[in-house]
Amino acid sequence: MTEVQLFTCENDYGVVFDNSLSEVSDYFSTNFVGFDFLTLTQDIDSFASDNSLFFDFIAAGINAQTFHMEWVARDNSTYDFLLERTLLLRDGVRTAIHDIFTLPERLQGQGKAKVILLAFYKQYVSASIQRIEVLAGKFIGGYAWALYGFEATEPTTVVEIIELGRAHPDITLAQSSLHLKIFADFYAQNPPDAPFPMRDLATSPGGKSLLRGRSWNGVLDLQNSLKRELFETYLGLI
Structure with a gap:
């Protein structure tokens, strides 16, 4: 400039x-x-x-x-x-x-x-x-940022969101169990401090009800070609 x-x-x-x-x-x-x-x-x-x-x-x-x-x-x-x-x-x-x-x-x-x-x-x-950071859900829904490919940087917050989902009238017990399994399966294969791919929850049954209106700290790694491609697809660039 x-x-x-x-x-x-x-x-x-x-x-x-x-x-x-x-x-x-x-x-x-x-x-x-x-x-x-x-x-x-x-x-x-x-x-x-x-x-x-x-x-x-x-x-x-x-x-x-x-x-x-x-x-x-x-x-x-x-x-x-x-x-x-x-x-x-x-x-x-x-x-x-x-x-x-x-x-x-x-x-x-x-x-x-x-x-x-x-x-x-x-x-x-x-x-x-190289990196975009957001507080998902503060001004744009936590569900939307999840679809765009952003990942949650605090796994404990994800657990809290899943637990809150158990009381949601539009989320069944089976869906809530699935949400917890998605989370557990990810961390069974990744380090405990790895960012969690919120899109996995967003695209699961009951995921929209789970994440709408929820806040979580998110990050998008633009150096990761797959994550970048997902975001660019949403923007209509691909």
Whole structure:
């Protein structure tokens, strides 16, 4: 990212940078070569225009070697569009954290979230991002992230979700037993701290009822070709 491109973000799109343009440019050239913040800003601006959203606040900045991005837009008079992402190097791994994403109710269920994901993913590929982290279920359902191929980083949380499923009116005893077996079989063949493939639960009988509305910390390893292919299939790239 050049200072000229960053100035365009600032001057044409109203981005407020917490740091000098030279600092931001140096951050990208050192840590995330290929990430085009200007193109990303333009893509999100087009999304807002196409969906009658009006930005009140766009900010970005470096803090403790992370780069945080934030968009806040109004839908009529309410702030229903919130989008936050963070880039950082975690133990040398180029990582993108999906902090927050909310859509106005009138735009939900139409594939709109996929448009935003695709805009970011193009930059992830360009900058060789290796890992995406999410809190599944906080703003986008835990069931959806599981289908996209994200894995749970805390096995104890998965056990808790399965146990809660036993009381769900739409999950039978046989389905609950199957969910526990899927979990046990995985860890019988993998280390106890291995991320759990939540898609295995999501695609099982009763899986949608089990995971909808549940929160879990998730990760997608973009260096794994099979997991990356699954995510790209969801985005319509394959």
